[in-house]
Amino acid sequence: RKEVEQDPGPFxxxxxxxxxxxxxxxxxxxxxxxxxxxxxxxxPKLLMSVYSxxxxxxxxxxxLNRASQYISLLIRDSKLSDSATYLCVMxxxxxxxxxxxxxxxxxxxx
Amino acid sequence: xxKVTQSSRYLVKRTGExxxxxxxxxxxxxxxxxxxxxxxxxLRxxYFSYDVKMKEKGDIPEGYSVSRExxxxxxxxxxxxxxxxxxxxxCATCTGAMSYEQYFGPGTRLTVT
Numbered sequence: 748r749k750e751v752e753q754d755p756g757p758f759x760x761x762x763x764x765x766x767x768x769x770x771x772x773x774x775x776x777x778x779x780x781x782x783x784x785x786x787x788x789x790x791p792k793l794l795m796s797v798y799s800x801x802x803x804x805x806x807x808x809x810x811l812n813r814a815s816q817y818i819s820l821l822i823r824d825s826k827l828s829d830s831a832t833y834l835c836v837m838x839x840x841x842x843x844x845x846x847x848x849x850x851x852x853x854x855x856x857x
Numbered sequence: 858x859x860k861v862t863q864s865s866r867y868l869v870k871r872t873g874e875x876x877x878x879x880x881x882x883x884x885x886x887x888x889x890x891x892x893x894x895x896x897x898x899x900l901r902x903x904y905f906s907y908d909v910k911m912k913e914k915g916d917i918p919e920g921y922s923v924s925r926e927x928x929x930x931x932x933x934x935x936x937x938x939x940x941x942x943x944x945x946x947x948c949a950t951c952t953g954a955m956s957y958e959q960y961f962g963p964g965t966r967l968t969v970t
Binding site for chain 1: 890892896900947957958963964
């Protein structure tokens, strides 16, 4: 079983709609969590960190559920420019060993 | 603005060749990483370095070695390339001992024939 699992999608979302997806992890020692965004044929870039109490950054909301061992990302009022692959990333207490999910593809359609 | 550059965007090598992939960063970051990215598998850590001449194995170090002689430069070496090393290779850096934001280079798509 992979340490970090994501639904690969694609999630086809009409412009203006809301989309949400999860990332599950198996290592209960995971401590820090992040969402990265990767555009087609581009490098990943940090979208946002995920805090225990949940956090928002504009139209993006990230949540952490330690009991069920998953993080989530919700995108409100989807824009065409939100089309990308979203990678979940986490670390354990062993710094440097970042674990990446394989990514969830989101396609926002007009 | 952090800039991370990689020596090649595309590379084609033959089985058994020695391959050097180079990564250079211009922000004086202490930490540098090499990943490979394959469809369905995501990014997997090959090696990372937290200081000059220091290196740590990642999850899939077999068949690879690294070199960090200068702070700004981190090289990935495939001693004898094999077809299963055909992949996208991404270099990343991050600042500080406990920082978590990684800055990635544009990637090198390596094909081994």
